[in-house]
Structures are given as structure tokens and as C-alpha cells.
Amino acid sequence: MKEEPLLSLDHVSMHFFNQDGVLPVLDDISVQLQQGEISAMLGPSGCGKSTILNILSGLLKPTGGTIERKGSIGYMFQRDHLLDWRTIYENVLLGLEIQKQKKSERHLQKVERLLRTYDLWEFRNRYPRELSGGMRQRAALIRTLAVDPDILLLDEPFSALDSQTRLMVSEDIYAIIRQEQKSALLVTHDISEAISFADTIYILSHRPARLRTVYQVQLTTQAPRTPLKSRNAPEFQQYFNAIWEEMMQDADDN
């Protein structure tokens, strides 16, 4: 018997109105995220990924279909969006502060543990400008984790970093998500990133976005799996080629 999914989109469609008429953005999207799973949505730029994220986080209501969510959402953005005038500690507490839980001992202990575990405790009184890109992105993730979300939405969280930092940060973030036993949905246009990160990959077409294919990623790596080990797995290239073909096909259909 299959467990109830944490998050499910059921035949979701979405259109917007503008001066010229109706703009269809999403067409019949069905996605499920199980407890403890990392999934990726992979699609060409401008295919409506941010619309999906806005629907998932409740900022937009879909025009068709249903969305079911068991648990709270934590959002991780492309850029870290740390506030320059706050120290790292104050930044990390921002979410708790907004939800008026800053005085909750349990949450403060959790924040301290996260900062210590992910090597930011010594830097807690520094300002964001004094930290490297990777540290900033970790601080941003801790800010999200501090409010204890059940589901993490990652909106191209590495695309603003240079390629070297990017590999390191994705190692870090992956390890944190796994260790904290979170479920995550990664939205990206980067094929390798999707394969190295996700258990399941949903491939979207160009706009209006439809689901083209779903891949279950199974790689032979030494446990525990990490994005870097995944990149070296023998199956990686096969997945990459298959998905690349798929996306090129989609571009031709356009």
C-alpha cells in the first residue's frame, strides 16, 4: 500500500489574462511528492516554473484541478536574500520572528543546533557581506529550516552561484535536506542538477507546460548518495542523454 503523498497536484491547469486575451501557462499537471523524497521539475526557461511554485506555496490559486498539501512549506530562493543590516543570527531568526515564535526555546535550540552543525555558529554575529556565497546560501537554508517546514521548495537555488561554489553548495544543501529528513521539490532548468539531486524528475514542456515524462532516477553509488557521487555514477550520462533528447524533441515541437 502506498503512503499518502505529502504534496500532490492533480490535473492542475492555470491561465492568465492580459490585454491580448488568455495566456495558458500550465496544462494538466499532476505531480506527487512523498515523505522524505526529493523531486525535481525540469523545464526550459520561461515554461511556467515560477507559476507552479507560486501555486504550491499558496500565493496563486490554480484555475483548474486541485492541490493537496499536508504540511507547511519552506521556500528557498535563487539568491539568499539575507538582509544586509541584520547579522547572520538575526537573519536566521527572521522567519521565527515573523511567525512570533522568536521566544520559543525549542526553536532557538534548533537554530543553534543547525548553525553549529553547518559551521555557521562562529559567524553568527557577522554580517552577510562578510560571508562567502556558499555560507550565505547555507544561512538562507537554515533561515528556512528554522520554522520547521515539512516541504522545501527550491527555486533554482544554485543558479546565482559561480560553478565551483555551486557544486560545493549543492553538496551542502543536499546533505542538510537528507540529514534533516525533509522532502523537497527542486525546480530547475539544469539537467545535471536535476539528475544529481532528485529521486524523481518531472520533465515539463515549453509553455503551456505539460508533463512530458517522469523519470525515476536510480544510480549505482556508494551510500550515502551525494550530488557529486551521483555525477560520477555510470548511469548518469544515460539519464542525461535521454533527458537531453526529450528536451530537444520538445524544442522541435515548438
Place this chain on the structure above:
Amino acid sequence: MQMITDTQDQAHAAWLLAHKREKQKIRGLQLLLLAGLLFCWEAAARLGWIDTFLFSSPSAVAQIFWIYFSNGTIWMHIGITMWETFVGFCIGTVCGIAIAMVLWWSPFLSRIVDPFLVVLNALPKTALAPIVIVWFGAGISGIIAVAVSISVIVTIISAYTDFRSVDEDKVRMLQSFGATKGQILYKLILPANRDNMLSLAKINMGLCLIGVIVGEFLVSRAGIGYLIVYGSQVFRLDLVMMGVVILAICAWLMNSLINFLEHHIKNS
């Protein structure tokens, strides 16, 4: 190793000295320039090259200053002008920023008032001064109202533009934690614009001084603007010149005060 550090220290000391010398040189030349101008003016007046009735002379300005200074009335005039400027500045800045917050809060409202703000901004506000004086009375309150009318529109427009320019994604980040509009304003929009608000304050100080002087030209019994306009009416150009010089000094002092505050707030 020691040798190298020693020579480096010496070189640094020499550099510092040269730097200091240059600063002193500039300051000295500035004073010399000022003294030279005053000397030429005085000389031209005494030698009859210029008509002292129209141009006055530094010694005449100093004399009249001494009269106002020794009977203490100069402080009254300076005090009134500064007070009017200060009150106008506070009202204009606070109201302007408050209205900008309301517009930020309601994009719908801001779209409605937009054309009105654009027209008011383009209009030379001094043209409104006579009306404002009629409305608010021919006294200190009217003069303050003129200062406010000159500074408030600029404040609204610049503060609103600054509030709007905060990264939309940062707003979404706060929303993702369930932040209310008030929390977004208080935790993001206002602190993100601290430096902009400071430069806005600097501009406002100057605008309010313009408003106060214009107001004093129109109606007043006291203040630096009154001294200038009274002096010109009775053809006492020494009084006019004195007013202008005092005004210049006051403006310079106010600007230094704001720079000082800005420096302190930024480094706190």
C-alpha cells in the same frame, strides 16, 4: 626585516605629512581667496569705484552686524528662521514619508493619485506660497506651511520610489514565512531605505529653508528673510548683505549637522 618595516614606516609618515600639508594648503588658499574678495570689495567701496549705496561694503556690513549683535536682536531673527525651518522640516519629512507608506500599502490608491503628484511636483511650489499664506495665516504658521508645501511633495515621490525599488523577491521571501504587510514594511522596506531616507532629509532641509525665506519675504515681522526684504525696501544694502551672509552660515551649519548625524547613524 626590521629595516624594511622601518623604512616603510618612514615612508608612511612622510606620506601622511604630505597629505596633511596639502590639506592645510587648500584650507589656507580658501581663506586667502575669501580675504582677497573682501579686501577688493572694501577697497573698491572706499576708493569710490562702486556705489556703496548699491553695493555696501564689508565694513558697513560688519558695523550693522555689530549693532544687531550687541542689542541681541540678531539671535531673535536667526532663532525664528531656524525654528520655522526645523518645524517645517519635521512636518514635511514625517508627513511625506507617512504618505509614501500609505501609497506603498495601496498600489490602487497610488495609481489614482499618480497624475496629481506628477503635476504638483512639476509645478514651482513657490507659486503656491501666496495661497498657502492666505490659508494658514500671515504669521509663523503660514511660513511653516509654505516650507511644508515645498518639501512634502518631493518627499512623497522620492520615498515612494525608494520603497518600490526594494527587491520584489525579498518581499516574496518574507511572504513565504507568512509575513503581513505591516511586517514587510517594518522589517524590510523601512530598514532597507535607511540611507535613502537620510539623503532625503538632507535635501528637505535645504527645501524647507527656501520655503521659510519665501514665506518671510511675503509676510513676517522677524527672521532672516524679513531682514533681507526690509533692508531692500529701505535701501539699506548693508542689512541685505548681512542677512545673506548669516543665511549662508546657517545653511552651512545645518548641512554640517545633518552630515554629522548621517555619519553617526551609518556607523552605529
